[in-house]
Amino acid sequence: MEPGPPGGSRPAERGPCLSSPPGADEAASASPLSAARAEPGRRPPAVAAVLPAGGSGERMGVPTPKQFCPVLERPLISYTLRALERVCWIKDIVVAVTGENIEAMNSIIQKYQHKRISVVEAGVTRHRSIFNGLKALAEDQPDSKLCKPEVVIIHDAVRPFVEEDVLLKVVIAAKEHGCSDYDLEFGTECLQLALKYCHTKAKLVEGSPDLWKVTYKRDLYAAESIIKERISQEICVVMDSKEGEEHIGRLLEEVLKSELNHVKVTSGALCHAGGDLQQIILEQCYNFVCVNVMTSDFQETHKLLTILEESNLSILYPVVVVSVHFFDVKLVPLSQKMENLMWIRGFAKEVRKRNILLYGLLICYPQDEQKLQESLRQAAIIIAALIKERNSGIVGQLLVA
Amino acid sequence: MEPGPPGGSRPAERGPCLSSPPGADEAASASPLSAARAEPGRRPPAVAAVLPAGGSGERMGVPTPKQFCPVLERPLISYTLRALERVCWIKDIVVAVTGENIEAMNSIIQKYQHKRISVVEAGVTRHRSIFNGLKALAEDQPDSKLCKPEVVIIHDAVRPFVEEDVLLKVVIAAKEHGCSDYDLEFGTECLQLALKYCHTKAKLVEGSPDLWKVTYKRDLYAAESIIKERISQEICVVMDSKEGEEHIGRLLEEVLKSELNHVKVTSGALCHAGGDLQQIILEQCYNFVCVNVMTSDFQETHKLLTILEESNLSILYPVVVVSVHFFDVKLVPLSQKMENLMWIRGFAKEVRKRNILLYGLLICYPQDEQKLQESLRQAAIIIAALIKERNSGIVGQLLVA
Known part of the structure; x- marks a missing residue:
């Protein structure tokens, strides 16, 4: 259990707390963008993040500390790292984990290909972990490869859904505000740490409802559902440009569009070495419906799987491929x-190892137009x-x- | 939105608040059971519950008020009603909903066969809704069929996981305690209502972590996962007592037991008019694996489905039936x-209307013992x-x- 007031009584919707290391108190900027991008003639502020992740997760009721609990088979902390890592203006991310978890943490960084992450040993309290993280970022570390930052964001390892705009607000606030009594009373313990030991300004920044902290087992369930929902927003119907295939592919695409509200349905061709498909993969679509018509086997699906495997798309999230066949x-x-x-069973077992979930779907293709529509609607429900x-x-x- | 402090800043893990109507302040009892069961020579206290359910659910970010949002296709409030209803010593349950939802509420009561429920119109605030509920329970209502209670439990309609022990604590506290400043400061607004208008004692009772309030969309996700987990704790392998069937049924039962930890695997025979099966249904097992061996069709599954349909088991939760066939x-x-x-497809479509989810599972039955074990393990994963x-x-x- 982490020190300080219990998580249950803290305002769950408030954002990360922050501190600025000594010397970071430069001229404030009122423009949101100028905090991240430099005004002409001024250098951009150097921002780093510290993630205290030494907690034991007692409240979760599971033996694994909550930050290492799997969500869609990937540890929770990897989602939080990814959320910070994709913010390009955060130059360094320091994670503080207990000695026994350093090796596991390094494996996570390697497996999920995280960048700009340093691991330090956590202290016996959350405050000491933060201190260790700040120390690693300080200029006076002789062998440090880290840049000395002007602003350090301190972010809970168990708040995986932090967005760039909230982080930006934190950075701007760090450069702008002093601390009021209000902040002190309703803030969390890091605010007090920052005030007491860093002789610096601190400010509580409001976060979004998505910024809640994973504390109980039910929060893991919620996190998994939110992540599943997020990666299910787009389906790409993949087809070759052969005439018969394209016709039936378009029919399926139309039914998917009309049956599945709230889902973006796109299409990609397997020809031209999969050029537009590459673009769809780049834009992080995690769901593919691959149409096989002219062939009695998996020729198109096989091509798609090869492209997906080469793309590394499935490193972070499980990718769904539905291999569609008509009869x-x-x-x-x-x-x-x-x-x-x-x-398909052996095939699916093979790609499962690379986090691709392959299913087969046989769609009845009757001559009767109305029956065909019913078939396609049924297919849309299954997909x-x-x-x-x-x-x-x-x-x-x-x-x- | 309900009046009072926002849900996010309230202690999420605290239990329901309570009030006692005037005149309920009888001699306190220190024994937990004596609050529910009378001491010799004394009558048991009459307990009722009021559920304010007039909220609009703005924070949820969905158009339906949260208490009516579906969880496994059933409105959330029905789960809360069920949680109170199964406590036999709660004699009456009064739900306060807005005028426009009274009809929907009555349909819910009918569809899910709730008992001892009365519906009243909600007021413009949560406090007025509670008042309307209390009024319906008061003795001076000429046409009321409700018993005048000694203790009234006021429980949020969006806290579906309340357990009997917490409710019992509330009742005991209602009869035992006066109200301290601590309760007032950290309690919720109903505590203050009870104090101000009812001239009665009030006390904050600690709940369990499961007692949290469904406030955000993520809470609905969590609720659904918790309910799914709860109804997946037991699997019953159903088989006829014919020799071949029982042998292979037992093999499957053994593999399910060894592969699925944390799940109770039982078995039930279809003979004797399904006597032991009736007992398993009565004890609320929601998952059945039905073994069909000697027949090439669904004879056993058909028998099981008939028993399930007659039992009404699937009124509250979707029941899973896996029709297993060997080849x-x-x-x-x-x-x-x-x-x-x-x-099986048409068959499944039919029973789906009665909340039974039917799937078919073909298990390869090779002569080789090792291959058979592998087949059965694969079947266990799918089940x-x-x-x-x-x-x-x-x-x-x-x-x-």
Whole structure:
């Protein structure tokens, strides 16, 4: 358990607390952007972040400290690191973990390819962990490769949903404000630390509701659902530009658009070496519906999986690929089609290792227009369910719409 | 939005607040049980509950007021009603909803078969809603069928996880304690209401971490996950007592036991008119794995579904039924077996209307002992995934292990 007042009685919606190291008290700026980007002729402020992550997570009711608890199989702290890391003006991120967790922390940094992260040993209290983090950033460390920052953001390792705008507000406040009694009374213990030991200004900045702290087991559930929702906002229908395939691919795309509100449905072609597909992957779409028509096997799906594997998209989040196949019961018996496609199971097992969740979907393609629409609607419901749940227990299954 | 301090700054883990109507201030009892059960020669205290549920749920960020938001397709308030209703010593439960929601509230009571519930119109504030609830319970209402209670528990409609022991503590405290300054300062607004208008004693009672209030959308996610977890604690393997079926059923039961930790695996026979199965249903098991061996169709599953439908088990929670079928690839081609079983889709669609989620599972049954174990382990993973997610989008699918 961390020292200080219990998390339950703290305002859950308030943002990270901050401190500025001695000497950081430069001229204030009223323009939000100028805090991150320099005014002409002035250098941008150097910003770093310290994450105290030495807690034992007693309130969680699980043996693993909460910052290391898996959310979609990835430790919670990795989400928080990613949230800070994608803010380009945070130059260094220092994480303070207990001695026994340093090795695990380094593995997390390596596995999830985090950048600009340094690991220091946590102290016996949260305050001492923050102090150790600040010390690592101080100029007088002879062998330090870290830049001495003007502003240091102190951010809980268990608040994974921090956004750039809140961080920016913190940085601006750090350069602008003194501390009032109000801040002291309702703020958290770091504010008091900053005031007492750093002889510097401090200010409480309001955060967003998303900035809440993962404290109890139910918060882990909520975090997992929020993350699942965030990565399920876009579906890309992938098809080759062959005539038959494109036609039926477009039909499916239209039904997905009309059936799945709140989801952006795009499409990408596998030709041109997957140029537009690369762009979709770059923009972080985590859900793909791959149309296989002309071939009786997984030719298109295979191409897509190769592109996905090369892209490293699935390092941070599980990527869903639904391999779609069509059949006309009048031409080929369903059972024969299913038999042909059973090797999707071995295939799914293989890509599962690289965090890709592959499912098969056979869509009945009757000549009757109305029946076809019903088939496609059923397919849309199944696709939505697969994407929403990201259920790794049923990968490699061949579903039928 | 409800009046009073914002939910975020209130201690989230504190229990319901309470008030006692005038005249309820009888001799205190130190024994927990004696508050609910009378001491010899004394009558048990009459307890009622008032649920203010007139809030608009602005903070949730969804158009539906939070108490009516669906959790596993059932409105949140129904879970709270159920939590109070199963406490036999709460004689009446009064819900205060806005005029426009009275009809919806009555439908909820009817659909989920709630008992001992009265609906009153909410006031413009939370305090007035509580007052309206108390008024309905007062003796001087000429046409009231409600008993005049000695203690009234006032409980938020959006705290669905309240347990009997906390409610009992509240009742005991209501009869025992006066109110201190501490309670006033850190309590919620109802405490103050009780003090100001009822000229009665009031006391803040500590709740459990599960008693938190559903305020934000993330809390709905958490509530859904907690409920899913709670109803996934037990799996019943259902089999007929025919020799072949029982043997393979027992094998599957053993693998489920060893693979799924933290889950209680029981078994029930379909013979004897399902006597032991009735007991398992009565004890609220929501997950069934039904073994079909000797028959090539759904004979056993059909029997089970009939029993489940007659039991009303699925009124409150979705019930998962996995219809398990075995095949030996050497004897029957997989495709033929699948073709035989494809009518599970229509079947699933039918029982889905009665909140039963039916899935098919074909388990490969090779002669090789080691391969059989691998098959059964794979089946256990799929069964666990189906039960954990309760994904209604993929009901009627035939999965293969």
